[in-house]
Amino acid sequence: MSAGIDGAPAASYWRATATEPDYRTPAPKAVYDAAIVGAGYTGLTAAIALAHKGLSVALIDAQQPGWGASGRNGGFCCLGGDHLGIGAIEKRFGTEQAQRYVQAQLAAIAQVKRNCEDFNISADICGIGETLLAHREKTQAQLHQTQAAFQQHYGLEAQLLSSVELKQRGQCASASFAGLHMPAGFGLHPLKYCYGLVRAAQNLGVDFYNNHTVAALKHTSGRRQLNTSRGQLNARKVLMATNGYTQDAMHPSLNGRVLPALSNILVTRPLTQQELDSQGWWSTNPSYDTRNLLYYFRLLPDQRFLFGGRGGIRQSEASFAARRKQHGVDFQRYFPAWAQVDVDYFWRGHVALARQQTPHIAALGDELYCALAYHGNGVAMASWSGHKAAALMLKDAAAIAEVPAFMQNKPKAFPLPQLRTGYLAAAYLAYNCVD
Structure with a gap:
């Protein structure tokens, strides 16, 4: 059995089954057109978009690409990115903004598929859509509500499934009283996808600065000075794409703005067909349940089973x-x-939570930008957000117009941010009681 906590690469199934790219030592430029802090999906897709437009780009990471959430997630490329739900978003921000956000989510899924095709990334794509399972009898009503909202907002038909139908489809868990299949999204190998984006960025001339911790950002003479653990870099524009690994001390505009929460994943040995049949699960469709502290799970192409969920504070x-x-x-x-x-x-x-409970793609002032806070559902949304963050940096009005206005708001600080861990502990306690 392998383990992994911060301070060392996660000894995950993904890392064991993906080939890491080779990184050339860059010849630092006096001033880069753009510097991006964080080499996950957001930073990589932003770097690709900027380099494609001819800008010189430095991609800086405290560890290496895919070390954080982009190499640790469950490989669910699906709708999401917020913690509110589309109904609450409509009530808070209006119908037009909610519809724009719907289009963003659908476009995000399509972009991941397109990235794999355009850059020839073999990311072990499997499954069609995702299935929501009622973990208790009384939560079956939630499936009907979700089905109606899915049809109303996304214009897609979601299929209600009885426990018998779930068994027939090979999605039988002990806590699956009913299900709802939503035909949007798929599963993939998140680190193969990440490394494919790295190679695409390298082919466009992006310079990678791995193992460079950014200690401070300064604005001097029309440029940003990035003081890292291994030297100084300068850039005209800077994008913060650090998500759940954002450090408060990095810049005042991000101090106390992100609440990191832990997500945990196990992967079994390969299961035999007899074992799959005995449980009644052989579908590769990504699935999750109706718990507030949800569990998410899927059968991988090599017949291993992945089971993930929130939990743990420290x-x-x-x-x-x-x-x-x-x-x-x-x-x-x-x-x-x-x-x-x-x-x-x-x-x-x-994973990264924001006070507004939505993702952010925002200008922070003086050519400093951020794209982060995907609330545990960032494979698709991070890929789309990186691309749109690049558009924001390039002042591309047409592309920026596709970003919902509420996502362009600057992240707000949590009240008494030093108590964020306490907030999370209290929320977990309450959710466990409800679940």
């Missing part, structure tokens, strides 16, 4: 061990036929 060896144990118990409760199946990998990473 990043420590003790917390890691405790969460790994509890996560295993929860997995066995959901899939009892696999109680004796070995778990080959377990890792965790940060």
